[in-house]
């Protein structure tokens with residue numbers, strides 16, 4: 049495998065403006081396939097904006113201008129022939145607050161798929177098994193998903209991405225609505241999924257970034273300041289600004 053094939057995401061000179069305000073400045077980054085990469089930095093530094101570039105969700109917000117390149121799995125996602133539904137199958141997203149649809153657990157997973165019942169049964173079982181919910185939920189598949197505990201809802205939101213066979217899963221502070229037990233459960237799930245999927249997680253929680261990410265990116269004012277192995281970034285930061293941030297001097 050060539051060095052470049054090891055990267056599922058690569059940006060070159062990526063810039064993004066909301067109107068006149070430049071939120072991303074010359075972001076050139078390579079995200080390694082199959083690892084968990086943490087995105088950290090103070091509020092407003094552009095973490096979510098960068099994450100949203102990877103499934104082109106920023107374009108939903110009016111007045112957004114983007115320049116530069118974003119390649120996912122070797123394809124520039126801003127090319128004219130890119131299908132957004134296909135892109136969003138390849139690049140799934142999980143949000144801060146679990147957002148299952150107010151329909152049954154079963155329907156949340158097969159939503160939009162017209163298949164024979166025997167096939168959808170298999171899809172639902174496989175997805176719930178992969179997120180370790182099958183044993184707990186197999187007898188309540190008709191229950192409305194919004195009645196589940198938040199931790200289960202968040203796992204279900206991850207489960208419903210899996211039948212689409214994503215290569216990349218973007219997570220925007222996926223544990224911020226969860227208690228300590230729920231956070232631990234979702235982190236354990238992420239560690240199980242790593243290797244099978246490339247996971248990019250925005251987190252404000254430095255301890256979480258240290259616990260679960262293989263690599264970490266520190267952003268400040270729209271720029272990437274440092275990107276390295278998580279252990280190196282926390283133990284031997286190369287940039288003074290990274291050191292100030294991880295030692296809690298700002299942000």
Ligand SMILES: Nc1ncnc2c1ncn2[C@@H]1O[C@H](COP(=O)(O)OP(=O)(O)OP(=O)(O)O)[C@@H](O)[C@H]1O
Nearest residue numbers: 066069071089090091092093094095096097098109
């Ligand atoms: N839809 C939008 N329209 C205008 N400005 C925006 C929009 N979304 C974000 N911004 C601005 O872009 C900058 C980066 O925001 P972004 O949400 O990406 O930062 P962040 O690092 O994820 O912040 P937080 O940690 O608080 O979620 C901020 O100054 C924010 O106010």
